[in-house]
Amino acid sequence: MKIQRNTKQRQLILSILMEADRPISINEIYNKVIEKLPSIAKSTIYRNIDILLKQDLIDKYHFHDNEIFYRIKADQNEHKHYVMCDQCNKMFDLPSCPIHDIETAMEEEGFIIQKHQIQISGICKNCAGRKQINTKRHK
Ligand SMILES: [Zn+2]
Ligand SMILES: [Zn+2]
Known part of the structure; x- marks a missing residue:
């Protein structure tokens, strides 16, 4: 595959994502980009992100009611x-991808899944613990 020159x-967006080492929202990316390139338009950032997605260098995720995040x-x-x-x-990392079995079944039906998203929401151990302490204190 031909590597396109970026x-x-x-390059700046990629280095921001590399530094973050987790999915970060478009707003976080924007706030960091304007530190270095103060006059950049948000639409330019979106356009660059689209190219990086097409180059398969980054992944897209949805959290909190479809807020979009990106990860290198x-x-x-x-x-x-x-x-x-x-x-x-x-x-938190999901331990494995549960979609692969579904993919195989769909392919038997002739349907090719090209992309998929998994949205799971919940409360981590720390926050769940804090909640319990709070309710105890209020009793
Ligand atoms: Zn998956
Ligand atoms: Zn938490």
């Missing part, structure tokens, strides 16, 4: 899912 803007991929075949805590926004 512009300065795209270690390589083009890397496939990962995340769960985010509703209270502290901490990210």
Whole structure:
């Protein structure tokens, strides 16, 4: 596969994502990009992100009612899912992808799944613990 040369803007977005090492929202990306390129338009960032998605260098995720997050991929075949805590926004890796079995079944029907998303919401151990302490205190 031909590796396209990435512009300065795209390199900056990639380095921000590399530093984050987890999915980050478009707003987080935007806030970091304007530190270095103050005059950049949000639409330019979106356009660059679209190119990076097409190059398979980054992955797209949805959290909290479809807020979009992006993460840099270690390589083009890397496939990962995340769960985010509703209270502290901490990210957790999903141990495996449950979609592969479904994919096989759908392919038998002739349907080719090209992309999929998994959205799971919940509360992490820390936040759940804190909740219990709070309710005890109020009794
Ligand atoms: Zn939490
Ligand atoms: Zn998957």
